[in-house]
Amino acid sequence: xxxxxxxxxxxxxxxxxxxxxxxxxxxxxxxxxxxxxxxxxxxxxxxxxxxxxxxxxxxxxxxxxxxxxxxxxxxxxxxxxxxxxxxxxxxxxxxxxxxxxxxxxxxxxxxxxxxxxxxxxxxxxxxxxxxxxxxxxxxxxxxxxxxxxxxxxxxxxxxxxxxxxxxxxxxxxxxxxxxxxxxxxxxxxxxxxxxxx
Numbered sequence: 583x584x585x586x587x588x589x590x591x592x593x594x595x596x597x598x599x600x601x602x603x604x605x606x607x608x609x610x611x612x613x614x615x616x617x618x619x620x621x622x623x624x625x626x627x628x629x630x631x632x633x634x635x636x637x638x639x640x641x642x643x644x645x646x647x648x649x650x651x652x653x654x655x656x657x658x659x660x661x662x663x664x665x666x667x668x669x670x671x672x673x674x675x676x677x678x679x680x681x682x683x684x685x686x687x688x689x690x691x692x693x694x695x696x697x698x699x700x701x702x703x704x705x706x707x708x709x710x711x712x713x714x715x716x717x718x719x720x721x722x723x724x725x726x727x728x729x730x731x732x733x734x735x736x737x738x739x740x741x742x743x744x745x746x747x748x749x750x751x752x753x754x755x756x757x758x759x760x761x762x763x764x765x766x767x768x769x770x771x772x773x774x775x776x777x778x779x
Contacts (some may be wrong), residue, residue, distance in 0.1 A: 591765045591767070594765050595733060595736075595764075595765050598724070598725050598733060598761070598764060598765075599724050599725075599733065599735070599736075602724050602725050602758070602759055603644075603724060605758050606644070606645045606646070606756065606759075607644065607645060609645050609756070614645050614647075614648060615648065617647070617756055617779045618642075618647050618648040618649070618650075618651070618779070619651050620779035621647050621754050621777050621778065621779040622649060622650075622651040622652035622655070623651075624777045624779065625652055625720065625752060625754070625777055626652065626655050628752070628775070628777075630716075630718050630750035630752060630774070630775070631656075631718055633716045633750075634661060634716045634717060634718040634750065635661060635662060635716055635717070636661060636662040636663075636664065636702070636716075636717045636718070637652075637656045637661050637662070637663050637664070637717075637718045637719075637720065638663075638664045638665075638666075638676050638702060638717065638718070638719040638720065639652065639653060639656075639663060639664070639665060639679075639720045640665065640666060640690075640720065640721075640722045641665055641666075641683070641690050641691040641692070642722070643688070643689060643690050646722055647722070647754045647755060647756070647779075649720060649754075652720070653679060657679070662678065663678070663679040664676035664677060664678055664679060664702045665677065665679050665691075665692070665693055666692065666739075667686065667692040667693055667696060668686060668687060668688070668692070668739060671737075671738075672737065672738045672739055672742040673739075673742070674739040674740070674742070674743050675696075675701055675702070675704075676701070676702040676704075677693040677695075677696045677697075677700045677701055677702070678693075678700040678702075679693070680693070680694075680695065680700075682694040682695060702717075704743070704746075704747055707747065707749070716749070716750065717747075717749040717750070718749070718750045718751075718752065719744065719747070719749060719750065719751045719752070720752055720754060721740055721744075721751055721752065721753045721754070721773060722734075722740075722753075722754065722755075723740075723753050723754075723755060723759070724759070725755070725759050725760075725761055725764050726753045726755055726759060726760050726761070726764070726773070726776045726778075727760070727761050727762060727763050727764045728760065728761075728762060728763075728776075729763070729772070730753075730772045730773045730774065730775070730776060731763075731764050731766045731770060731772055731773075732753050732764075732770065732771070732772075732773055733764045733765070733766075738769070740771070741769050741770055741771045744771045745769070745771060750774055751771075751773040751774045751775075752773065752774065752775045752776070752777055753773045753775070753776045753777070754776075754777050754778070755776070755778050756778060756779065757778045757779065759778065760776060760778045
């Protein structure tokens with residue numbers, strides 16, 4: 583891809599981001615709550631969720647899909663629930679959810695207490711050729727397309743985390759976040775499924 587093509591792709595991505603974030607920001611609290619609960623219910627009904635022992639989720643911000651009801655259900659179902667903490671550029675680790683939070687660098691709630699014992703061992707999972715109990719990763723995004731592609735915020739955290747992790751991935755968003763097609767780059771990781779509500 584030449585420089586001009588890359589420039590045009592970046593402009594297109596940024597245009598989509600601005601449009602979707604504007605629509606999401608205009609949503610009422612009731613709309614966010616109603617759609618979020620519907621999306622979480624759909625996830626719980628999937629085989630990927632039912633077969634998982636661990637669920638990696640995110641903590642929502644600025645009208646993103648709220649996964650609170652999914653977290654509650656997963657804990658009730660005896661699953662291990664992990665939430666992310668970012669470390670510098672493109673590095674992210676997940677730690678066991680315990681209900682205690684600190685505010686991270688992006689204004690997002692992150693685990694307050696982190697330890698090696700509570701960290702999701704991505705490298706062990708990969709080394710075992712993923713032959714350990716199933717893991718489901720719920721992935722946020724600005725936009726998705728029907729082929730499973732995802733447009734994030736541009737930081738690359740999820741693409742980096744998921745690149746060597748062969749596990750079930752579900753992107754979540756509102757109906758207006760699912761587009762026919764979005765521009766993708768060579769390092770963008772395709773998701774297994776998109777759930778919207």
